[in-house]
Amino acid sequence: MRYLLFFYLCFTLLPRSYGQEQFVLKGVVFSDLNKQRLPYVNIINQRTQVNIKSDEWxxxxxxxxxxxxxxIQKEGFQEFSKNxxxxxxxxVYLKGVIKLEEVVVTQPSKKADQKEVLDDFRSKGVYFNGSPPLLFSIFHPLTAIHELLSKDANNAQRFVNYISRENAESAVDRKFNKWLIMKHIPIKDEDVAEFMFLYRPKPNQVTYWNDYDVIKYIKDSYQKYLKEYKK
Structure with a gap:
């Protein structure tokens, strides 16, 4: 009887101690100030000390x-912890750190930053909003054109593609975010991230949406979410 009790305790108690299921925790990080996504944020699991960074989105x-x-940590923002x-x-929305010793803080907008980079490419003669003007081809020898339209031109095109995607995703964030979702549907806080991942609209969908369209999409998507994932 004593041995039976011993084996019973082994098989009932050990799984509780060592059988904790591991899963992949997914998320997205925004700035609480301007609601823009924050790239390359440090994400740390305190138990395992695994340290990763969020991607560019x-x-x-x-x-x-x-x-x-x-x-969750990023320079210039308050640390966030979640059990x-x-x-x-x-x-996650990270709050910016307020530095009292700074009297005047001028933070350039995202569009200003993008324009500064594009102006730099223009100063090198490698960005023409699509294709070089006719006079450029006439007054520049072929070898010079080839040099200008090689490495720097490729970098310029990659940057243009990047800001195009970034601005398109920012347009989605302005119309499909946690604040609007929780304002218009009775969803639990712990379900918001999953809902946003599953029903995030594509940039071309939101281009011509007005407030009514946004609210209707959120409510219709929530009904689908309840039927498909909360049966």
Missing amino acids: GVFAIPAQIGDTIL ISAKQNLV
């Missing part, structure tokens, strides 16, 4: 278990 995925504490109490996805 603020999206991350890190191994975790229920009970883990996740730290993982259930399998979930995270939508």
